Amino acid sequence: QVQLVESGGGLVQVGDSLRLSCTASGRTFSSYAMGWFRQAPGKEREFVAAINRSGVLTYYGGSVKGRFTISRDNAKTTLYLQMNSLKPEDTAVYSCAAGSRVGVTSPHLYDYWGQGTQVTVSS
DSSP states (O other): OOOEEEEOOEEEETTOOEEEEEEEOSSOGGGSEEEEEEEOTTSOOEEEEEEOSSSOOEEEOTTTTTTEEEEEEGGGTEEEEEEOSOOGGGOEEEEEEEESSTTOOOGGGOOEEOOOEEEEEEO
16 A cells, blocks of 8 residues: 655746655555556546556647656655646646556546645746
């Protein structure tokens, strides 16, 4: 089992950058594929990005491709999401998730979730 805690959210302006972190407890972090999802008010949870266990393979949702970068540091048991060129439509609660399958975009296929961190992009 793994516990996940996100941090780094906040209020930013259009075009700004922000880096989210997801710190995992336990020594099994490197055995999980990881993902980032987001959910805006009144909308379904949306896939943002995923990464395999070693960090070599990454996957992105269409709306963030080219602007966001997912990465991980297994030694620090931490997952990151670098977000650049932020837009108002990026406003949402961002959550990290851990699972056994690589590159999956469905939230139902992840086993463990963090509590989420709010990102608000103001115009």
